[in-house]
Amino acid sequence: MPIETRPLFRALASPDGPTVALMFDGRPLQAPAGISVAAALLASGVSTFRTTPVSGAARAPFCMMGACFDCLVEINGVPNRQSCLTAVANGMKVRTQQGLRSFDLPEPTETKVDHVG
Numbered sequence: 001m002p003i004e005t006r007p008l009f010r011a012l013a014s015p016d017g018p019t020v021a022l023m024f025d026g027r028p029l030q031a032p033a034g035i036s037v038a039a040a041l042l043a044s045g046v047s048t049f050r051t052t053p054v055s056g057a058a059r060a061p062f063c064m065m066g067a068c069f070d071c072l073v074e075i076n077g078v079p080n081r082q083s084c085l086t087a088v089a090n091g092m093k094v095r096t097q098q099g100l101r102s103f104d105l106p107e108p109t110e111t112k113v114d115h116v117g
């Protein structure tokens with residue numbers, strides 16, 4: 001009796017299916033709807049997604065599953081977005097992330113401590 005085999009992986013989006021338009025560092029790109037930003041950029045030949053804060057070395061996706069953080073980019077003005085976990089969207093504006101990005105943390109508030117004794 002023959003054993004039926006099937007591939008372990010399949011493409012979620014068809015290259016012949018619907019596409020979305022996005023921008024990367026001011027360059028227009030087309031990508032299949034439903035794929036991740038990282039997949040779209042890699043398929044478009046992008047090899048630098050971010051640079052490191054200390055040496056400025058170029059980084060690109062490594063794990064494609066949210067573990068390594070080498071795929072960080074700025075998406076629609078928001079830094080530190082994991083492009084491997086973010087789906088492409090029509091009109092999305094993606095930029096290379098340069099070095100360390102700041103977080104918008106709330107201003108520290110003064111805390112008074114009542115001393116006992």
Ligand code: FES
Nearest residue numbers: 064066068069084
């Ligand atoms: S590629 Fe590793 S977290 Fe995105």
